[in-house]
Amino acid sequence: MAKTAIYERSFDEESGKTIATKTCPECAGTLVTESAEVSCADCGLVIDEYLLDHRPDWNVFDRDTDSERTGAPLTPTRHDWGLSSEIGYGGDAQGTPLSGAKRRQIARLRQQHQRAQWQTTAERNLAYACSEIRRMAGALDLPRSVCEEASLLYRRAQRKRLIRGRSIEMLAAGSLYATCRCRGYPRTIAEVAEVTHCDQPRVARSYRVLNTELGLDAQLVTPMKQLSRFAAECEASADVRHRARELACLAEEHGLANGRHPAGVAAACLYVAGLDCHVNYTQVELAEIAGVTPVTLRDRYYELRDVLSAEPTDGTTSS
Template sequence: MLIQNNLNMDQPKCAFCSGGLVSDIEKNESFCSNCGIVARQNYDTADHQILALSGSDSDLESQAPTSIMMYDISLSTFIDKKNVDASGKQIRGYAEMEKLRKLNKFTISNDSKTRNLSKAMKEIRKMTEILGLSMLIAERASYIYRKALGKGLIKGRSIAGIAAATIYVACKDMGVMFPIDKIEEYIENLNKKNVVYYYKFLLRQMKMSTALQQPSQLVSRIAERARLGGKTQRKALEILNKIEGNPIISGKKPVSLAAGALYLAALNTGEHTTQLRIAVAAELTTITIRKRYLEIAEIIEKSDSANSSEDDELPCSPIACMAKTSNRSPDNLV
């Protein structure tokens, strides 16, 4: 078994205990030397070079599939020390072969673009592992980073910041709900302001567009933080479905609409909650929650009056809902 110890500073560490990674190249996996957890299932080009120089009889192509996560997509050329040609014949001229090896190694490591990609791919892999994102997100982020590097957008800017921004863009493209605050919380030496700046910079320079978040996609996360039940969540989704496309809510933040719908749904279902609790869960202010839920209630009241023959029970007005939950008359609440 061929094992490589990844304890240098350039190699990523375990996302759980920060221990050093040990690569088992023959089994194509890396595991933590401290806790033993398998960190990743692929290895980079440096591992390929070690395997080639070790004289292993296994086929490199069968063990090293190409991947955009590798800085050279696993297509680099290495000259081993066997000094034999393709037909197996011995190559004469040991000194000339040594010169070729040194020249090949120099051309690979001396290219600034290659060094940049190598560091960026390690950063993207490390961040996605720490944040618990899938390999598809990492590959999409790597693709975006390569395009940005090809257009000369990385020069003079933070590699880690651009890598974090590409991960956020990849999450947006693939419809993964990922709050940008997590990057600042779990990744060192990065803050939300820089990541947002690089995110907008990439969208502007590369002429990219990401899909807008829908309020219905945020209901579950806010309800979980506010500890609201499934009945309230379903009612909030019904409310959002009824007000979809209304011009009154045009241009409003999706998270504020989701929070307002949740508060109105909680009033309608009788589940006890407060505007402050939902505001904290949605990272908004109570004033925003109050404005949004009043606007949503107004839209539903107009829809209720226009469709009075509809059999489904529609959410009540804010005053009526508060009266219903507190067993008081609406006149006493005004």
């Protein structure tokens, strides 16, 4: 025979846990559960709170969609989408050190496991390309989304058989640069070529192949997109950056950026902004940051100065 009351404890279906009492211990009021918190409806006393919800997620919007939430997320930056397992180092699951014979056995198993990762040569080449894309994206400080999209672009090129006759590093660098062009990240071919194992002409050639064969939606490189990086390298002040953006918009309105190197136009805008804000930037310094010659910067400076001299001084635009 039970010695305690039959209904001393109750189970709350909304929170999914057992509550020690049914009424408030202070005022004997009714207990309510809201947002994983059990409180009294009369006096507001919080009886229990638990922010972790262990109940399953029943929100299924598509019957054909797999609603499992287990395992690591899939990522295209791995040749097997991150589904394979790895044999680690160290002790066992409890942290106990392994014996010498067991360590040698695990080392042999690890070696055979690494050899059996790739079923074909194409998978092995894809694994090397994905690792190269991750390495270059980390060296260029690019976000993970760019790395994943570049890996998907390389997979498209592999399915189109664009890899034949070209090196893996060449196509991997071209895929990363093409992704930067499509997403509007200000990265030049020279910057990508610095972190890869091939030279700049080969990276440019691989980008042209991908753009032609896959029909990429590449965005135009404008002087406005180059200003932030140039201003950060020369440590420009806020006034200089604001004036340089105004000059870049003015140059695009008057067509000074058409058919000209956008880096040269951006450097000229930054040079003129420094003159207006009484900051002494040399043309050689800005030309080295922009990757152009001082002659190119000087020509863009003369064109921008002619446009500024033709502009009205009362703040109105000329017709």
